[in-house]
Amino acid sequence: MSGAGEDFDLHFMARALQLAQGAQAAGEVPVGAVVVKDGRIVAEGANQPIGTHDPTAHAEIVALRAAAQALGSYRLLDTTLYVTLEPCPMCAGAMVHARVKRLVFATTDLRAGAAGTVFNIVQHPALNHRLECVGGVLAEPCRELLRNFFLVRR
DSSP states (O other): OOOOSHHHHHHHHHHHHHHHHHHHHTTSOOOEEEEEETTEEEEEEEOOHHHHTOTTOOHHHHHHHHHHHHHTSSOOTTEEEEEEEOOOHHHHHHHHHHTOOEEEEEEOOTTTOTBTTSOBGGGOTTSSOOOEEEEOTTHHHHHHHHHHHHHHHO
16 A cells, blocks of 8 residues: 555554454453555554563554664654544653654543643653644544443443
């Protein structure tokens, strides 16, 4: 798939949603992420901090690590990261350091969102890199997945 635009974003966010569903099936908070470069997925990630006993194993970090390995560089220039939940400060900071070009997320995180909801790390003027940012892509199915996950756990 090549090009850009709404259809492009929907296509890759749908894959991130599938990864989130897989995370939920594994007992993790349902968040999925994909890294795209030149119109193709170069890496994927799903939340796995519970199963790996690793507080940094958020979907975005898993995907960023895999992308760096796949591309042979920790600088992920000209990439887009798609994620089903607005990134937390840790993940947003990692995206800035990796020089991800664009972030597309589905639903906002009212408690820890760092792409404009609580913080805006991905576009902070004091940092040496800022990401293009689009929110709300497939927001409702991603929000419902998270809502249902937490309803069952409470």
